[in-house]
Amino acid sequence: MLEPLLERFRQGDRLALARLLTLVARGEQVEAIRAGLPDAEAGRTRVVAVTGSGGVGKSTLIGKLIEPLRARGWTVAVLACDPESDLTGGALLADRVRMPSRPEDPGVFIRSMTAARGHEGIAEHLDRMIELLRAFRFDVVLLETAGVGQGDTAVWAVADVVVLLLQPETGDEFQWEKAGLLEVADVVVVHKADLPGAERTEAQVRGLLNLPGCRAIPVLRASSDQGWGLEDLWQIVESLPARTSRAEPDGRALLRLAQQRLARRFHHQADDVEPILDRWRRHELDDGQAADELLQALIGKQETAR
Numbered sequence: 589m590l591e592p593l594l595e596r597f598r599q600g601d602r603l604a605l606a607r608l609l610t611l612v613a614r615g616e617q618v619e620a621i622r623a624g625l626p627d628a629e630a631g632r633t634r635v636v637a638v639t640g641s642g643g644v645g646k647s648t649l650i651g652k653l654i655e656p657l658r659a660r661g662w663t664v665a666v667l668a669c670d671p672e673s674d675l676t677g678g679a680l681l682a683d684r685v686r687m688p689s690r691p692e693d694p695g696v697f698i699r700s701m702t703a704a705r706g707h708e709g710i711a712e713h714l715d716r717m718i719e720l721l722r723a724f725r726f727d728v729v730l731l732e733t734a735g736v737g738q739g740d741t742a743v744w745a746v747a748d749v750v751v752l753l754l755q756p757e758t759g760d761e762f763q764w765e766k767a768g769l770l771e772v773a774d775v776v777v778v779h780k781a782d783l784p785g786a787e788r789t790e791a792q793v794r795g796l797l798n799l800p801g802c803r804a805i806p807v808l809r810a811s812s813d814q815g816w817g818l819e820d821l822w823q824i825v826e827s828l829p830a831r832t833s834r835a836e837p838d839g840r841a842l843l844r845l846a847q848q849r850l851a852r853r854f855h856h857q858a859d860d861v862e863p864i865l866d867r868w869r870r871h872e873l874d875d876g877q878a879a880d881e882l883l884q885a886l887i888g889k890q891e892t893a894r
């Protein structure tokens with residue numbers, strides 16, 4: 589029963605893809621499916637997570653991105669992993685409107701994961717689902733996620749690029765900062781920038797992110813309603829090195845990224861870091877002990893932030 593399905597998948601049948609995604613999302617026959625997948629083309633698929641609080645315009649922005657990406661001849665898959673969508677059937681319906689499924693365009697595949705299974709379930713099997721989409725050789729995979737729950741951090745882990753959307757004048761940026769999560773973003777978009785206060789919010793975000801010795805995180809304004817900023821956003825996304833740089837299979841790129849993220853946490857979490865530095869300055873800790881304690885403080889904090 590599985591083999592004919594896999595054969596159709598290998599021939600590019602999107603219904604077979606949909607069916608296999610459902611199986612994998614439920615954790616069914618996962619290993620048998622994996623064994624039958626064609627190899628993904630190295631470096632082909634770019635997985636971009638679009639994250640941000642409910643109502644910030646994630647679905648709208650993704651819907652607007654599809655067109656220009658298709659115009660470049662790229663195939664696009666969208667996975668909406670939004671827990672809010674399954675709380676209100678209305679939101680799901682609205683997402684359908686904002687992201688038309690375009691059965692007429694075989695280059696676009698849209699899947700809302702909320703109907704299939706709860707959020708934690710998605711998180712558990714997400715990397716396998718991405719594997720399917722890579723094996724199907726999509727050029728771009730867009731993941732919609734609300735960005736706060738356990739499942740959302742799982743989304744970031746599988747994404748090559750994380751785009752964080754904020755709204756002007758809502759204090760969103762401080763909420764993310766407080767949760768220690770502003771730094772997970774590779775790009776920050778002040779979205780709905782047609783609304784008042786967008787420039788001020790942009791300046792605030794730059795202030796929060798502008799830390800010495802750290803990788804500069806691009807910040808830009810965009811309006812999906814008015815259709816500007818999206819082209820710039822995509823150019824930035826393209827110019828970023830793939831987050832997990834699978835092109836370097838020995839993990840060097842991954843290590844560099846981990847170092848950058850750790851450095852950013854170091855600057856953000858002064859309350860955790862300072863007491864350790866104090867003891868180190870007083871020679872109560874040697875370098876190795878201080879490093880171990882710093883790691884504990886920085887990574888332990890991340891676990892609670894999740």
Ligand SMILES: Nc1nc2c(ncn2[C@@H]2O[C@H](COP(=O)(O)OP(=O)(O)O)[C@@H](O)[C@H]2O)c(=O)[nH]1
Nearest residue numbers: 641642643644645646647648780811812813814
């Ligand atoms: N003013 C303004 N409103 C927007 C923009 N993009 C989306 N919206 C509105 O914001 C609301 C929430 O959008 P939605 O895409 O569902 O947000 P999501 O919950 O993050 O997916 C909708 O009413 C949209 O029409 C924008 O660029 N400007």
Ligand SMILES: [Mg+2]
Nearest residue numbers: 646647670683
């Ligand atoms: Mg949405």
